[in-house]
Amino acid sequence: MAKTALIVDDSASMRQMVAYTLRQGGFEVVEGENGQDALDKIPGHKLELIITDLNMPIMDGITFIQKVRELPAFKFVPILMLTTETQASKKEQGKAAGATGWIVKPFDPDKLLQTVAKVVP
């Protein structure tokens, strides 16, 4: 049975690129346009991975991670931040919120899959 990944990004093209890459890696994909949209969609899903952008309208990535970590079913799901943000302080905020890793855009598909393989058992 295929594993399921949630992709959260306000950019439709980025969601498409990440989704394509993950499908190549054998994942089924659920998409959210921002943190709130993703939170609305995850009930009922058994997620093995979440990849989220940082800067998004309505709900940003840091807040989204904090909200996800409050949900018992998703407390230990690996969460990778995929963002153009390079500031160390932002990265620390992500880590403190519960992110598993930080990937700076633009991403390399092979490297993304290698990273995913390290965090998804």
Added chain:
Amino acid sequence: MEQHAFPETETLEEQVATALPVLDVMGTQLKQTSDQIETAVMDVCTRFQSMMQRARAGVSSASELLSGEGQGSSVGRSRESIGVLIEEAQQTIESLLAHTQHSAKVSQSAIERINRVRAATDEITKSLAQLDDITIGNRLLAVNARIQAVYAGDRAAGFGGVANEIAVQARRSSEIVDLIRSVSGELRSISQSALTDLQVMAADDQKAMERSKQEVDRVLEDFRRMNGHTRQFIEKMTRENASVVDEISAAVRSLQFQDRISQRMAHVIGELEGLRKAFARHTQNVEVDSKAVMDRLSSLYTMHEERTVLGTNDSALNEGDVELF
């Protein structure tokens, strides 16, 4: 440039108030441009990903063909390989040749048996010659017996009857010998004919077999050579395809520039909106007429979507339309 200048007004507030609608238009233009770029990038990405998919499928199929691990055959995975097929053809041909050789051996064995039949027929012919001698002896004996019976007179009349009977037996014996000789001769003739046919057939089979083997070896060698060329070609195409996949993958990665541009434009749009609000607060009581500025923008914009931003929708043509005058 004069074309972009705002109308001269009395105060700075009036200038700003006149320009406010333009800030609105600029923000909307940037937002729509960003959306258009995203749509175009997604379309390009979809096509690239489809190309990658097909290139990967090509690499995968070629690899399966080279390794003989295809799954399309009903007779098993390993039989897909051209090399394996050639080897199987070679084995089949060799099996046929072995069968032909076996047939040649059987023919040779039949020839030897027919030769033995001929030898037996020769023995019968010799025996018939001895029977001829015996028959002649019996005839002479019958003649002598008749002569003695004549000399002896009535007392030896019985000898005459015996002599006649011996003569009759000798004649019957001679007739049987003639019949056997005739049958033996026919048998010899038939066996000679069969022997000749078998020898000719065996010799022809042997020549045909040698010719077939040479021909098959030559054809199989051609197949092997062609297979070698095909493998080299497929390997080259596989490498080319893999290279194309890498290049498309790199191109798709480059297309992520759109996300960065989108973010930067979003920041600019946000700041423009902030500026517009700030200016609006300072000029809320200023009465100006922005129509001239908007008219100037309208005269500059040519595309339908640009005019839509200004609130005018006077385009009679759609994208791709052709109109001849």
